[in-house]
Amino acid sequence: MRDKQIEDLKDYKYGFSTDIENFKAPKGLNEDVIKFISNIKKEPKWLLEWRLKAFERLKVLKEPDWQKPKYPKIDYQDLYYYSAPKSFKDKPKSLDELDPKLLETYQKLGIPLNEQKRLNGIAVDAVFDSVSVATTFKETLTKQGIIFCSISEAVQKHPELVKKYLGTVIPLTDHFFATLNSAVFTDGSFVYIPPGVRCPMELSTYFRINASDTGQFERTLIIADKGSYVSYLEGCTAPMRDENQLHAANVELIALDDAEIKYSTVQNWYPGDKDGKGGIYNFVTKRGLCKGKNSKISWTQVETGSAITWKYPSCILKGDNSIGEFYSIAITNNHQKADTGTKMIHLGKNTKSKIISKGISAGFSDMTYRGLVDISPKATNSNNFTQCDSLLMGNKCGAHTVPYIKNKNSDSNIAHEATTSKISEEQLHYCQQRGLNPEEAVGLIVNGFCKEVLQQLPMEFAVEAQKLVGISLEGSVG
Amino acid sequence: MEEQLKIDFEKKLKDFSYSDQEKKFKETNFKEFLKNGFPNRKLENWKFSDLNQIIKNNIGELTFYNDYKKENQIDKIELISELEHNKIIIVDGKIEKIDFKFEDKDKIDVLVEQSEETIKENINSLINLNNAFSNKFCKIIIKKNYSLKKPLIIYHSTNKNTQSKNTNSRIDFKLEENACLRLIDIFKDNSEKNFLNIYYNFELDKSSILKNYKIDKAINNNVKYSYNNVKQEANSISETFILSSGSKFFKNEINCDLQGQHSSAFVNGIFDLDDENHHEIKSNINHLVENTKSYQLVKSVLEKKSKAVYQGKIFVSSEAQKTDGYQLSNAILLSENSEFNAKPELEIYADDVKCSHGSSSGSLDENSIFYLMSRGLNYKEAKKLLINGFLLDVIEKITDEEIKNLIKDLLGVKQ
Amino acid sequence: MLKINNLSAKIENKSILQDFKLEINPGEVHAIMGPNGSGKSTLSNILSGKKGYDVTGEVLFENNDLFSLETEERAHKGIFLAFQYPLEIPGVNTNVFLKTSLNAIKKARGEKELDAIQFLKLVKEKAKELKFDEEKLGRQLNVGFSGGEKKKNEILQMSILNPKLSILDETDSGLDIDALKTVADGVNALRKKNNSFLIITHYQRLLEYIKPDFVHVLMNGKIIKSGGPELALELEKKGYENIN
Ligand SMILES: Nc1ncnc2c1ncn2[C@@H]1O[C@H](COP(=O)(O)OP(=O)(O)OP(=O)(O)O)[C@@H](O)[C@H]1O
Numbered sequence A: 001m002r003d004k005q006i007e008d009l010k011d012y013k014y015g016f017s018t019d020i021e022n023f024k025a026p027k028g029l030n031e032d033v034i035k036f037i038s039n040i041k042k043e044p045k046w047l048l049e050w051r052l053k054a055f056e057r058l059k060v061l062k063e064p065d066w067q068k069p070k071y072p073k074i075d076y077q078d079l080y081y082y083s084a085p086k087s088f089k090d091k092p093k094s095l096d097e098l099d100p101k102l103l104e105t106y107q108k109l110g111i112p113l114n115e116q117k118r119l120n121g122i123a124v125d126a127v128f129d130s131v132s133v134a135t136t137f138k139e140t141l142t143k144q145g146i147i148f149c150s151i152s153e154a155v156q157k158h159p160e161l162v163k164k165y166l167g168t169v170i171p172l173t174d175h176f177f178a179t180l181n182s183a184v185f186t187d188g189s190f191v192y193i194p195p196g197v198r199c200p201m202e203l204s205t206y207f208r209i210n211a212s213d214t215g216q217f218e219r220t221l222i223i224a225d226k227g228s229y230v231s232y233l234e235g236c237t238a239p240m241r242d243e244n245q246l247h248a249a250n251v252e253l254i255a256l257d258d259a260e261i262k263y264s265t266v267q268n269w270y271p272g273d274k275d276g277k278g279g280i281y282n283f284v285t286k287r288g289l290c291k292g293k294n295s296k297i298s299w300t301q302v303e304t305g306s307a308i309t310w311k312y313p314s315c316i317l318k319g320d321n322s323i324g325e326f327y328s329i330a331i332t333n334n335h336q337k338a339d340t341g342t343k344m345i346h347l348g349k350n351t352k353s354k355i356i357s358k359g360i361s362a363g364f365s366d367m368t369y370r371g372l373v374d375i376s377p378k379a380t381n382s383n384n385f386t387q388c389d390s391l392l393m394g395n396k397c398g399a400h401t402v403p404y405i406k407n408k409n410s411d412s413n414i415a416h417e418a419t420t421s422k423i424s425e426e427q428l429h430y431c432q433q434r435g436l437n438p439e440e441a442v443g444l445i446v447n448g449f450c451k452e453v454l455q456q457l458p459m460e461f462a463v464e465a466q467k468l469v470g471i472s473l474e475g476s477v478g
Numbered sequence B: 001m002e003e004q005l006k007i008d009f010e011k012k013l014k015d016f017s018y019s020d021q022e023k024k025f026k027e028t029n030f031k032e033f034l035k036n037g038f039p040n041r042k043l044e045n046w047k048f049s050d051l052n053q054i055i056k057n058n059i060g061e062l063t064f065y066n067d068y069k070k071e072n073q074i075d076k077i078e079l080i081s082e083l084e085h086n087k088i089i090i091v092d093g094k095i096e097k098i099d100f101k102f103e104d105k106d107k108i109d110v111l112v113e114q115s116e117e118t119i120k121e122n123i124n125s126l127i128n129l130n131n132a133f134s135n136k137f138c139k140i141i142i143k144k145n146y147s148l149k150k151p152l153i154i155y156h157s158t159n160k161n162t163q164s165k166n167t168n169s170r171i172d173f174k175l176e177e178n179a180c181l182r183l184i185d186i187f188k189d190n191s192e193k194n195f196l197n198i199y200y201n202f203e204l205d206k207s208s209i210l211k212n213y214k215i216d217k218a219i220n221n222n223v224k225y226s227y228n229n230v231k232q233e234a235n236s237i238s239e240t241f242i243l244s245s246g247s248k249f250f251k252n253e254i255n256c257d258l259q260g261q262h263s264s265a266f267v268n269g270i271f272d273l274d275d276e277n278h279h280e281i282k283s284n285i286n287h288l289v290e291n292t293k294s295y296q297l298v299k300s301v302l303e304k305k306s307k308a309v310y311q312g313k314i315f316v317s318s319e320a321q322k323t324d325g326y327q328l329s330n331a332i333l334l335s336e337n338s339e340f341n342a343k344p345e346l347e348i349y350a351d352d353v354k355c356s357h358g359s360s361s362g363s364l365d366e367n368s369i370f371y372l373m374s375r376g377l378n379y380k381e382a383k384k385l386l387i388n389g390f391l392l393d394v395i396e397k398i399t400d401e402e403i404k405n406l407i408k409d410l411l412g413v414k415q
Numbered sequence C: 001m002l003k004i005n006n007l008s009a010k011i012e013n014k015s016i017l018q019d020f021k022l023e024i025n026p027g028e029v030h031a032i033m034g035p036n037g038s039g040k041s042t043l044s045n046i047l048s049g050k051k052g053y054d055v056t057g058e059v060l061f062e063n064n065d066l067f068s069l070e071t072e073e074r075a076h077k078g079i080f081l082a083f084q085y086p087l088e089i090p091g092v093n094t095n096v097f098l099k100t101s102l103n104a105i106k107k108a109r110g111e112k113e114l115d116a117i118q119f120l121k122l123v124k125e126k127a128k129e130l131k132f133d134e135e136k137l138g139r140q141l142n143v144g145f146s147g148g149e150k151k152k153n154e155i156l157q158m159s160i161l162n163p164k165l166s167i168l169d170e171t172d173s174g175l176d177i178d179a180l181k182t183v184a185d186g187v188n189a190l191r192k193k194n195n196s197f198l199i200i201t202h203y204q205r206l207l208e209y210i211k212p213d214f215v216h217v218l219m220n221g222k223i224i225k226s227g228g229p230e231l232a233l234e235l236e237k238k239g240y241e242n243i244n
């Protein structure tokens, strides 16, 4: 009975792929492919030029190699940079026109695209391979002046906003993968919250990589204008494939005076099989700019998937009194590798940041927390608190903590604490004495260990994340 | 610089009649150094302290040749009078005097030959530089079960007219089973703008105890680098204490390999910095077998434009179950231009371990100052009292009473 | 119900229990008393399935070989240990823990699991009976509980899980007089239903509220004397040195 259950759970729940005819750009990375993408999206000239500038820069940039997880060389000429379901060549006007197969896919993923399922009040934008397929709840949002659409649509309908903010947090020249994204990004979400508006519902994007040999390069841009608030959720899945797939997204957040952005991610890309074959390379650049005074950006992430995860959602605290937060749970099992953490750059006065990171490694996996806290001479009366805890399960895995701490301001405080340990035998015995099997006991204790972070997630996500935490560790106990 | 290096190296080889093996050893190290040069910020280890730049800014062009045949005057060097001790005096990298007058002669061997088994591992370019240019180095062996009656003080000094010079010294120590050594390094600089490069190797056999206290208190304009390479067998203990204060720049690097069960390493340090001084402590504690322990505590008090860096790493191999590793750094920034950087790092491959680190930095607690002032102290007194209290618990970690008192006096810390 | 034959236990080559024998029948209450370090907690740990002991001998629970069962399987079969030092599990809500535990046991027995509402009703009821402050059930398991609260929490868990054999390892230590009575009430309520108890204690006072059928004296890893409730009184007067 128990074995059967574990078997069921162990299999990657989202590992199906959908048979949909795809319309792809020719393989390879060159100016023509970039022009092709830009053309098919009917982009204005400035954006094409912007992409080409990124491509020029890319030619001289090297792939970074300082991060701990190493990966085999990626042949960038052997990837498709644009893939869209064929039925999208003329984008459907409404959900009814969507390919039923696509709807079915999203249903399998548990993402409510059609009307009946929208009851739970989350507005969803779904990105399938490279294009955004549907955005729900549009009318409700429009009434309040909120713009929530695919970035391609925003380029058409709100070019002034896109032009003003795109690339202002992650510059074109930032680093290899970010620049690659700027050159070839295909779609993603765009959010604009007008001054003083509190977004009445969670906004959510689901990403899914379906086609094989396809890189996914989505770009998300969120702007919270003065005094506004938005909570944004992002979920990711991908089918099981033997080969590795690349996901290099860029996410830019901008919070103006008194605005707040809460960004939550549950990342469950296909991690590869037990022997480390296949899986997603998740090389993502996420950065938020607290541009205005009293602004706040809060990142919450639950990273359980991907063969290699490599991301550092960061906050640039430019506005006085601004606040940056980073809550993270990262779990690696089998042969997964993760190098993740955050950067808190304090520039403004009275800026505060908080980092809570919980890392769990099992099997043959390797996990690194890498973080930077930098308080500049001008950031008077600022402070940071960091707590990094790691749990190890077994002695074939590794857990590493690499914080960089720079305090250049005598009126500012930085406090950093980190621990590494294993689940105590006593706690396990206690739970087992109360009837839980070892897997359940570990799931329970690990969820307890992660609680501070799970609490940050919106309800629907929290429940899903809690289950994920348990599932991700199946098979890792004695 | 390359020109100068080559000329100086040639000159050095000519001066001495090295055996073929010695010559080969020096040449290999020299080539390695030529290849890599002085470390710069591109190297992870030197991210916070770019030595190449620091030498350029504070010294300019360096020369590397030292005439080891010349007798240096040592009677001018001010010795520690509060404490009876054995001594070694090093001037411009040359060992001028070795004096174990308080000890049983047959319990200590001093080998001045270049030893056969030259260390093979390639540690870093500064060790290469040291091996290439240091004089014949000596090896001190403390025999089984022998505890030195008095501490050994090594005085590091420079000649008055030495300038823009790189000096290198190396001493190897072997503590046989159950032996015990208290070693104090004291820096007495008579000159300015030199780069002192010091390299110690320690082999700690079973149950031996090493206590090394490094005291850099006298104000000077030299740039210094010191590397302790400690290999520890079962039940051995190493205690390192660093008082980092007087030099323009000082980087102390400690590498401890805990390769015998129940061995333990303690690294404690104080940065007491003023002006534009820039100091660093970098530790690598490698837990390689079961049941080993390490403890590190570093505190900083930073005035004016000073900068302190603490990079402490705890490594635990997959065999090293039951490791106990702890590390803490606290810094008080007293001026708006001072800076504290830390990289407390954990790299852990075993699950049954207890490892943690903490780091905090910030200003002096105004509430405490206020409290003390409300009890009648003036600001200066209150500040002094709080700083003393802040530093006292590191000093209390010193296990040798005599030396603890000496350091308390040096820092003006009273209980 | 429980039959212990020639049980010997060692930890790190140190012998703790030697040729230990004990039989408990349904509905019986046995008390074990013994000096500090005599092996009482070791016995309860071994019965509950804690790892790390070298054991020989035989323990049967309802004719099942106990040593072939995992810790949680023993719990499923109805063995409950109230720990001498209840563990803290940070981040885990007490209610969530209780529900998970109860449903795991129910599931293993093929009984219907309780939903959130049924569960809350049950907990409320039991908490009230045992005068356990409900607010504490919303807190992290045992984190920040006082010594006595932790012990009461163990008894609350016992009465919710309704075990056949309850082992109480010094549950009375650290309880105030009122709490002692409520704990005894909890035990007595379960006792009515033909459940058995093994009560480890240092004080005869608890045994005034829970009348044991047998009292055993454990010294140096063995039962050196057994008797009725009067033995506890005798012990209290004479001390362990002068017994026998
Ligand atoms: N993990 C262990 N390693 C070594 N010795 C142990 C261990 N656990 C218990 N012991 C020893 O076994 C003996 C019995 O311990 P136990 O906890 O069973 O005593 P007890 O009868 O419950 O005592 P108390 O009345 O103080 O609770 C003691 O001497 C104890 O020190």
Ligand SMILES: [Mg+2]
Binding pocket: C040, C041, C042, C084, C169, C170
């Ligand atoms: Mg006990």
